[in-house]
Amino acid sequence: MTRAAVVLALVIGLSFAARSFLVDSTTLTGSGAALAFGFLLLSALQTGRIFHALHLPHLTGFLLCGAIFGPEVIGLITPAMIQDLALVKKVAVGLIALTAGCELNFRKLRPQIKCIGLISFGGLLFAMICLFSFIFGLSGRIEFMRAMTIEQRVVVSLICSNVLAALSPAVVMGILSETRAQGPLSELCLSIVVVADLAIAVAFSFSDSGARAVFPQAGDAGSVFGALAIHILGSIAAGVAVGAIFAVYIRRVALRVGLFVFAVCFVVAEVGTVLHLDPLLVGLSAGLFLENVSPVGGHEVIRHTNVAAMPTFAVFFAVIGAEVHVHAFLAVAPFAVGAAVVRAIGIYTGARVGARLAGVSTELARRVPFGMLPQAGIALGLAGLVKTSFPGWGEGAATLLLGTIVVNEMLGPVLFRVALERAGEIGKNTEARSSLEPAHAPEPDSGARRLAAERAAKARADGE
């Protein structure tokens, strides 16, 4: 921990010194994106180590590091740098989703389908009901809703509850990867968040259409539903195509697979922006195709990309953290904390009910809801969509939503890690552990061994 703190201080000092060379938001060469990338990667990893020593998830460390050094707090990372790292983020999310898809084997999950469906449905439904009640109940006190009619308040509450019910596959995958967790809880949580993510995207298209009917100035109601359908189906189709490309490459070429996967993720991220493809869905579909359809197993891809997982997670979550709207959070802090608490209660109750109906053991049922608490990318994306789609009240709603997401983003990973720890699943993924072989670092115990040998020699000499 001391070493990590010293290195962190050194990296921060160097970066601050370099940034003092130019007036803010100006650059002489490039945009400073390489500096931002290097700084975020190194500082996030060091913060992650410090958090690990404190028995907290690395991931929370990554997020907090990004938030602190991001544009809204210290400002070491400028908005322009964040913008230039958007592609890195998209590539990372594609890679994270690909890895997750490669982990999901339908044959193994078949016996659990009922359980996954019921828990997802229960958790989301209860969360949405609780959030809807909370927001609608407080609509008279919330600034942007005060002047609205009852009908409008209902629709806005529906939209907000829909966004806030979103889960985070990326965070769950990140926590499972960093803790090398394996077991029933890990598998169930991963499946639930993936299924629930799709359900949220579809539900949002309905609530968005409803909102457009009530707020006609927002535009055509049908277009968003159609666009979302294309977005989801198109992303799945693109993912299957990408999976097929990976399968052919691994079977026929099998050279620098990791680099090839990165290159393809880059192309998907570039083109996805124009075609409105979700890199998460594309990556997930590609992974599912590899694991469940193609003769190349998903674990083959995981093996090749495993070494890149750590930098990917660190940069992705640090950038997400840097995008955290701290000022927005402070402006709506009481409402946001309240909404986060209500959401947690809704998810917990709903998931417990779903688990009971599915006949899940009490121990497992008690811990599964914690995997549904983290929030990040999808919720942020939907909040952004609300902001841009509904001029007038969209901005106010987005502020409330972002504030709540900040709370879930920071506390969700911590709670999920605790649940995994209690379930005894941390460190059970032996396959992940086997790839963690020291490479060029000095042997960890070489100093101690030398000291012991010296002592033994001295003792022998004394004895003689």
Place this chain on the structure above:
Amino acid sequence: MPPDRVARIVLGLAVALGLAVLAAHPRLKAIERRLGVTVLISAGVPFLAMGAFFALPSVGILTPDIRRDLQPAFEFGLGWIGFVIGTQFNVHQLEKLPSALGSVIAIESLVPMFTTAVLCSMAFVGLGVPFRNVDFLRDALVLAACAAPSAPLAVDLWRARVGSKGADLLNQITLLDEVTALTVLGAVAIFFRPEASATRWVLPASAWLLVTLGLGVVLGIVTYVLIRGAKSEAEELAFLLGAIALSSGMAGYLALSVPVVCAIAGAQLANLPLRDLEGLRKTLLDVERPLYLVFLLIVGASWRPTEWQGWVIAPAFVLARTSGKRLGAIWGRRVGPPELPGARAMTLALTPQSPISIVAMVSAATLYQGSHPDRVRWAINAVIIGGVLTEIVVRVLERFHAKSTFTPIPALRAPAAPPDERRA
């Protein structure tokens, strides 16, 4: 990105990135070694041409948006290549070399630099560039720096030609003359600061020299501390990526030469006690070629081969460089160790242009893009065309001398790389 071009862009980017990965295939490298061609010719020029083609408005694959997205990769690529050069500067290994080899390296890199600076200056004057301007000297020095590095040696081929000892010495020369080029490049970045009104620091050149050296050394130490503390291969790779990105980002932000600062950091790392420096170098080399080719793709996107001025400077560059290498070989042979091959063989081995020349040129271009951008483009043009022309000249000279001097080219071996295989 225009929606009607999406399919084309997908296909173009996929082909380019796929080829960059495939171009590092051991079989392709074996063919290069067998034919004795440099990576600049086998893959570099095709990637430059592909970049130029993709950037054409009618083709529209490498659009300004995509080039902006690739910008961090560009800076990072410069840093990665600089780091690789730096890690070759291992003092323990250098001490094992004959002491007279240092003079040979200095001579065979400084003489062509001098001849190139003189001849290219004359070409610039011929093109109407006012020589009293301080930028004139800067451009001449950058071109001179590009003249120093020699292409990686096809060691197997040269062992068959001049014997094992001679080939190894030639290989060491080609490894180390890049350091001379980077030294000059670093000096240019220090003494010819890009014009900017937004800077908060106003420092004399001597202070910038200290900043360059200090930054490189500190970043090298940071990298060392990080790698020493790595608990796994994944963590080590993450630290290496972060350290190189931070080094290149800081150097770029301070408007210093990115490959120079990263080379200093790499050299610092190579001279500190790491358990498996060779393993680390292998990691660096493994990604170098794909990264270099993507780098060339981006360079190609801003390459203007149709500007005739570059075609005027290129012959001057090639003539100056080739004659300089020849003079350097004759002089170096006199002062160097007796195991060195003859001056003619040395000339043929050291004349092919290293891909690092383009890296050096482009690195300088990123610093001075705001000052006389037309001249910067001409110089890039000259170095790229010069690389191809040099290869042709070397081939002609080889044919001229091969019958009497050299043993025949050996048959194609298995694709496994030789143990002393080096960059790109």
